[in-house]
Amino acid sequence: AQSVTQLDxxxxxxxxxxxxxxxxxxxxxxxxxxxxxxxxxxxxQLLLKYLSGSTLVKGINGFEAEFNKSQTSFHLRKPSxxxxxxxxxxxxxxxxxxxxxxxxxxxxxxxxxxx
Amino acid sequence: EPxxxxxxxxxxxxxxxxxxxxxxxxxxxxxxxxYRQILGQKVEFLVSFYNNEISEKSEIFDDQFSVERPxxxxxxxxxxxxxxxxxxxxxxxxxxxAGGPEQYFGPGTRLTVT
Numbered sequence: 685a686q687s688v689t690q691l692d693x694x695x696x697x698x699x700x701x702x703x704x705x706x707x708x709x710x711x712x713x714x715x716x717x718x719x720x721x722x723x724x725x726x727x728x729q730l731l732l733k734y735l736s737g738s739t740l741v742k743g744i745n746g747f748e749a750e751f752n753k754s755q756t757s758f759h760l761r762k763p764s765x766x767x768x769x770x771x772x773x774x775x776x777x778x779x780x781x782x783x784x785x786x787x788x789x790x791x792x793x794x795x796x797x798x799x
Numbered sequence: 800e801p802x803x804x805x806x807x808x809x810x811x812x813x814x815x816x817x818x819x820x821x822x823x824x825x826x827x828x829x830x831x832x833x834y835r836q837i838l839g840q841k842v843e844f845l846v847s848f849y850n851n852e853i854s855e856k857s858e859i860f861d862d863q864f865s866v867e868r869p870x871x872x873x874x875x876x877x878x879x880x881x882x883x884x885x886x887x888x889x890x891x892x893x894x895x896x897a898g899g900p901e902q903y904f905g906p907g908t909r910l911t912v913t
Contacts, residue, residue: 726906774842780900787832787842
């Protein structure tokens with residue numbers, strides 16, 4: 685079984701400041717890693733994913749994340765946030781052994797960008 | 800760009816009533832999922848479906864729940880006798896069998912049980 689911990693439930697930040705949203709996971713098997721974004725009253729949109737290869741992955745809207753196997757982390761970063769980045773961000777993992785396996789989500793981090 | 804669609808966007812029902820939530824997955828996808836998100840909580844897996852049968856389910860997915868793919872395009876979640884605690888946002892998702900394990904989510908159905 686796997687679990688995902690997002691250490692910060694809320695992250696307030698000023699516009700144009702950098703931000704890091706933290707994600708740690710626990711799993712007995714190898715996993716794929718994802719970040720999803722949920723804008724108010726909308727569904728989940730895939731932001732980025734780590735499947736294999738380079739541990740630094742880039743996603744949409746200027747976000748990137750780095751997979752750190754030794755620390756079992758997959759933190760999300762953006763060098764300069766915009767008001768429009770205000771949303772809920774979910775980290776998720778999926779076991780590698782089967783493409784059809786379920787996603788396990790973290791509790792989410794609410795990013796609040798202030799002018 | 801193809802996307803997962805869900806209907807209705809909002810469903811209000813009385814406790815004890817049956818509800819059916821509908822989803823149209825992306826057309827060349829073969830794995831389908833339902834998740835739910837109770838207000839203010841994390842997204843939780845309910846069930847996965849492949850080749851016309853359930854492949855995995857969580858402990859939330861008890862006898863009150865069922866899933867079906869009645870035709871080549873729709874994927875439904877039925878709750879037989881709704882309870883207050885079933886109030887949540889329900890998300891449908893789908894995955895291709897090859898080319899990537901990422902799941903694509905629909906916009907969700909907000910279920911309110913009164």
